[in-house]
Amino acid sequence: MPVATPIAVTEDELALVRYDSNGLVPAVVQEQGTGAVLMVAWMNEAALRRTLETGRTWFWSRSRQEYWCKGETSGDRQWVREAFYDCDGDVLLFVVEQEGRGACHTGERTCFYRRFGDGAAGTG
Amino acid sequence: MPVATPIAVTEDELALVRYDSNGLVPAVVQEQGTGAVLMVAWMNEAALRRTLETGRTWFWSRSRQEYWCKGETSGDRQWVREAFYDCDGDVLLFVVEQEGRGACHTGERTCFYRRFGDGAAGTG
Numbered sequence: 001m002p003v004a005t006p007i008a009v010t011e012d013e014l015a016l017v018r019y020d021s022n023g024l025v026p027a028v029v030q031e032q033g034t035g036a037v038l039m040v041a042w043m044n045e046a047a048l049r050r051t052l053e054t055g056r057t058w059f060w061s062r063s064r065q066e067y068w069c070k071g072e073t074s075g076d077r078q079w080v081r082e083a084f085y086d087c088d089g090d091v092l093l094f095v096v097e098q099e100g101r102g103a104c105h106t107g108e109r110t111c112f113y114r115r116f117g118d119g120a121a122g123t124g
Numbered sequence: 125m126p127v128a129t130p131i132a133v134t135e136d137e138l139a140l141v142r143y144d145s146n147g148l149v150p151a152v153v154q155e156q157g158t159g160a161v162l163m164v165a166w167m168n169e170a171a172l173r174r175t176l177e178t179g180r181t182w183f184w185s186r187s188r189q190e191y192w193c194k195g196e197t198s199g200d201r202q203w204v205r206e207a208f209y210d211c212d213g214d215v216l217l218f219v220v221e222q223e224g225r226g227a228c229h230t231g232e233r234t235c236f237y238r239r240f241g242d243g244a245a246g247t248g
Contacts, residue, residue, distance in 0.1 A: 007240050007241045008241055009240045009241055010243060010244060012243070012244035013240055013241075013243065013244045015244075016238075016244055026150050026164060028152055028161055028164060030159075030161055034159070035154075035158070035159025035160070036159070037152055037154055037161065037217055039210070040150060040152060040210065040215040052240060082239060083239065083240040083241070084236035084237075084238060084239050084240065085236070085238055085240065086163070086164065086235040086236050086238075087228050087229065087230050087232070087235045087237070087238075088235070091163075091164040091235070091236075093161055093236045104211050105211065106211050108211070111210040111211045111212070111215070112208035112209070112210050112215075112217045113208075113211070114140075114208060114209055114210075114211075115206060115207065115208050116131050116133045116137055116176060116207040116208065116209065117131045117132055117133055117137075117207070118137075119134060119136070119137065120134060120136035120137045120139075120140055
């Protein structure tokens, strides 16, 4: 099993993150090595802190209104290696080691497996 | 100057995109070749159609409430090479050829130039 590498942040860094009116910020997850964009999900401040502290990706589910840790049930865990915030502080980027099959609940490695111009085959 | 490569899509494909309550969907922009995640901005349906038709990235500015074409004034244009939609249809991914200095208004190549754990130096 991959090893978790927590990221020690300062309160000053965390204070630069800007959440939307629902207290959420989009988090892009990119695979280490391949550079593939795996998925995008949402974090609130607690999910961000938990992600940095545990070295695993934690999100806030808008539909279920609960926290979820990626791969906790599927085994397709994400081990955070680097974490970035953008110039406006309103988008996050996590570079992860992706365990298991991949990031997508459909079984695809990335959630972005459908390309515009290829036709609308399969809805996942 | 790079050449624009419009992407021919079907209405069935466009119908798979799910917009939020404000009619917007987040769009991740990734650099072709390097795989660097350059920026994330928002599109409505018209911006998405314009992006695919023109081969340049068009966004909707939530703060200014207007369309903007990346690099139109700065010259730091983005030429779309591939476009994807995720498993839920609620996030878009554009692989682009980035012209000029880069994607960020600060002069950095990517908007994600600040890493958690490096301290909070510089706010862009």
